[in-house]
Amino acid sequence: MATKSREVRLKSRPVGLPEASNFEVATVDIPDPGPGEVLVRNEWMSVDPYMRGRMYDRPSYVPPFQIGEPLQGGAIGTVVKSNDPKFAPGDLVESFNGWREAYVSPASGLNKLPAGVPPQAYLGVLGMPGMTAYTSFHRIGEPKAGDVVFVSGAAGAVGSAVCQIAKLRGCTVVASAGTDEKLAWLKSVGVDATVNYKKGNLLDNVRAAAPKGIDIYFDNVGGDHLEVALEVARPFARFIECGMISIYNDKEPAPGPRNMSYVVGKRIKMQGFIVSDFADMRDQFYTEMGGWVRDGKIKWEETVENGVENAPKAFLNLFSGGNTGKMLVKLG
Amino acid sequence: MATKSREVRLKSRPVGLPEASNFEVATVDIPDPGPGEVLVRNEWMSVDPYMRGRMYDRPSYVPPFQIGEPLQGGAIGTVVKSNDPKFAPGDLVESFNGWREAYVSPASGLNKLPAGVPPQAYLGVLGMPGMTAYTSFHRIGEPKAGDVVFVSGAAGAVGSAVCQIAKLRGCTVVASAGTDEKLAWLKSVGVDATVNYKKGNLLDNVRAAAPKGIDIYFDNVGGDHLEVALEVARPFARFIECGMISIYNDKEPAPGPRNMSYVVGKRIKMQGFIVSDFADMRDQFYTEMGGWVRDGKIKWEETVENGVENAPKAFLNLFSGGNTGKMLVKLG
Numbered sequence: 001m002a003t004k005s006r007e008v009r010l011k012s013r014p015v016g017l018p019e020a021s022n023f024e025v026a027t028v029d030i031p032d033p034g035p036g037e038v039l040v041r042n043e044w045m046s047v048d049p050y051m052r053g054r055m056y057d058r059p060s061y062v063p064p065f066q067i068g069e070p071l072q073g074g075a076i077g078t079v080v081k082s083n084d085p086k087f088a089p090g091d092l093v094e095s096f097n098g099w100r101e102a103y104v105s106p107a108s109g110l111n112k113l114p115a116g117v118p119p120q121a122y123l124g125v126l127g128m129p130g131m132t133a134y135t136s137f138h139r140i141g142e143p144k145a146g147d148v149v150f151v152s153g154a155a156g157a158v159g160s161a162v163c164q165i166a167k168l169r170g171c172t173v174v175a176s177a178g179t180d181e182k183l184a185w186l187k188s189v190g191v192d193a194t195v196n197y198k199k200g201n202l203l204d205n206v207r208a209a210a211p212k213g214i215d216i217y218f219d220n221v222g223g224d225h226l227e228v229a230l231e232v233a234r235p236f237a238r239f240i241e242c243g244m245i246s247i248y249n250d251k252e253p254a255p256g257p258r259n260m261s262y263v264v265g266k267r268i269k270m271q272g273f274i275v276s277d278f279a280d281m282r283d284q285f286y287t288e289m290g291g292w293v294r295d296g297k298i299k300w301e302e303t304v305e306n307g308v309e310n311a312p313k314a315f316l317n318l319f320s321g322g323n324t325g326k327m328l329v330k331l332g
Numbered sequence: 333m334a335t336k337s338r339e340v341r342l343k344s345r346p347v348g349l350p351e352a353s354n355f356e357v358a359t360v361d362i363p364d365p366g367p368g369e370v371l372v373r374n375e376w377m378s379v380d381p382y383m384r385g386r387m388y389d390r391p392s393y394v395p396p397f398q399i400g401e402p403l404q405g406g407a408i409g410t411v412v413k414s415n416d417p418k419f420a421p422g423d424l425v426e427s428f429n430g431w432r433e434a435y436v437s438p439a440s441g442l443n444k445l446p447a448g449v450p451p452q453a454y455l456g457v458l459g460m461p462g463m464t465a466y467t468s469f470h471r472i473g474e475p476k477a478g479d480v481v482f483v484s485g486a487a488g489a490v491g492s493a494v495c496q497i498a499k500l501r502g503c504t505v506v507a508s509a510g511t512d513e514k515l516a517w518l519k520s521v522g523v524d525a526t527v528n529y530k531k532g533n534l535l536d537n538v539r540a541a542a543p544k545g546i547d548i549y550f551d552n553v554g555g556d557h558l559e560v561a562l563e564v565a566r567p568f569a570r571f572i573e574c575g576m577i578s579i580y581n582d583k584e585p586a587p588g589p590r591n592m593s594y595v596v597g598k599r600i601k602m603q604g605f606i607v608s609d610f611a612d613m614r615d616q617f618y619t620e621m622g623g624w625v626r627d628g629k630i631k632w633e634e635t636v637e638n639g640v641e642n643a644p645k646a647f648l649n650l651f652s653g654g655n656t657g658k659m660l661v662k663l664g
Contacts, residue, residue, distance in 0.1 A: 053597070222592060244593045256588030260554060261576045264604040265385070272596040 043332035073098035129157035135278035145170030153220030155182035301325025405430035467610035477502030485552030633657025
């Protein structure tokens with residue numbers, strides 16, 4: 001007996017900032033699972049800035065989304081029916097089949113999750129954003145106690161995890177975000193100084209917040225923040241290039257930092273990555289970050305939209321700064 | 333009895349491209365050496381692009397040159413008189429007392445050099461430029477046989493050493509320079525493909541020369557070359573940021589690359605350095621590079637001006653592309 005499921009499809013490729021009209025919702029029939037397959041009903045799905053990149057039709061580290069096809073992304077669901085011995089109804093599973101209410105998957109495409117934390121944490125601090133923060137901060141950032149760490153997009157899922165991991169490593173943390181509410185929350189989880197990038201001169205404000213300069217820059221935004229970070233960097237600073245959300249929607253390529261020569265003069269290391277580059281750190285991440293989460297040493301905020309039909313809205317909010325912490329869509 | 337010596341002083345700080353009027357030649361009396369001191373007559377001195385940076389009055393990894401004071405830089409000389417048991421007349425010594433004909437130095441400021449290669453090689457392939465090339469290519473570039481290496485400023489002292497070291501490591505080398513003569517010489521020492529950056533579209537020409545993209549970019553020039561390198565970089569490319577001569581003389585900061593987001597998407601590592609960061613590789617450098625030089629596996633060109641009064645001209649030539657290989661001034 002088929003199961004009805006609504007799914008969000010890419011209707012047209014965004015030019016510049018994505019709009020609601022780039023998406024459409026369709027209802028499809030999900031067949032019963034065949035041998036070795038599992039029927040899952042999604043409880044939560046993730047929207048993330050990197051998905052913007054997959055909406056361009058260009059070669060990248062992940063293939064582009066196709067027009068008329070459902071989008072993809074991280075999701076947490078509950079097994080409804082299983083034709084594989086590894087899964088039973090009620091099991092909590094992780095998959096990349098987001099943007100839809102239900103699906104059938106080969107058992108090999110699913111990851112069974114332990115209980116004990118709220119399930120949506122597996123899309124946030126204990127999921128891809130948390131692993132992105134944890135792995136790159138250690139591998140590229142090479143933090144030492146006493147280092148000054150500057151984090152842009154600091155109230156987002158990745159940024160807020162970086163801020164707290166840096167504090168746990170004995171660093172001084174300067175966080176940039178776009179509202180005083182976000183910054184107040186970041187202060188409440190321990191960051192030392194904050195900068196509202198929408199108020200006043202960014203360079204002046206970062207200088208005031210980090211008068212001795214910075215040793216690590218965790219870059220979620222690119223653009224002006226990157227130029228400012230180059231300006232205040234100390235010798236041998238490490239730049240963790242996680243994302244450049246400020247330029248993802250540019251229709252014409254914007255000029256880069258005017259002070260690139262500091263890379264030479266200050267001996268800066270600037271390095272891009274994607275989380276799968278550090279897959280070898282997965283066990284260490286689950287052990288240490290899981291411990292911190294259980295002990296209440298890492299906190300997180302969520303911004304939640306309800307219903308698959310609101311997933312595009314949740315995604316668009318990422319670019320207007322509409323989220324504090326992890327942006328989620330509740331489907332269950 | 334005092335020794336007469338002519339020296340070149342910084343008369344005024346250049347604004348934009350340095351000019352002859354920024355320099356002046358003065359004659360001074362050099363006293364006899366005191367206890368533990370040595371009198372040296374310079375035979376050769378070096379002019380290098382990094383010296384432009386020391387002409388600005390700003391904090392940097394080396395302190396700025398002072399108006400009215402003699403400039404400094406690498407020099408090779410012969411001991412004339414020694415009041416220290418470690419040196420005897422006729423010894424070949426290396427110092428940082430360039431831009432002058434003679435000087436007195438504490439013995440601790442001098443490095444005795446072995447004979448067996450032309451003395452000026454210690455200002456080139458076996459000196460600071462060679463060590464710059466050798467150390468950073470290995471430490472930051474992490475070359476593997478089969479890697480495609482793109483070198484800008486490839487006919488200069490550092491660039492031409494990088495090209496040949498890369499070939500000895502089994503890499504494919506694409507070299508950029510500004511005259512067909514320089515490129516012909518680079519071909520003669522083994523580079524695989526060349527690009528004249530003054531002819532046609534740089535991106536098109538580099539794409540044609542490196543159709544599969546590049547794994548290592550050795551950057552001597554910054555600016556357009558850096559943008560092109562980002563464009564053609566393969567995933568996990570390493571960018572060795574040695575210098576940005578194209579922007580050293582800018583009066584206003586020029587915009588940076590418009591495609592910085594490739595650092596994220598292609599997981600590029602971009603790293604600046606100065607040669608002293610890799611001082612621990614000194615023995616390895618002398619052993620391996622010295623062997624290559626003695627075996628004729630590393631070749632070099634020199635462009636020579638004669639007389640200390642022509643040192644400013646030699647320096648200015650660096651910025652007009654007037655040199656192939658190491659730019660030297662013969663003083664002896």
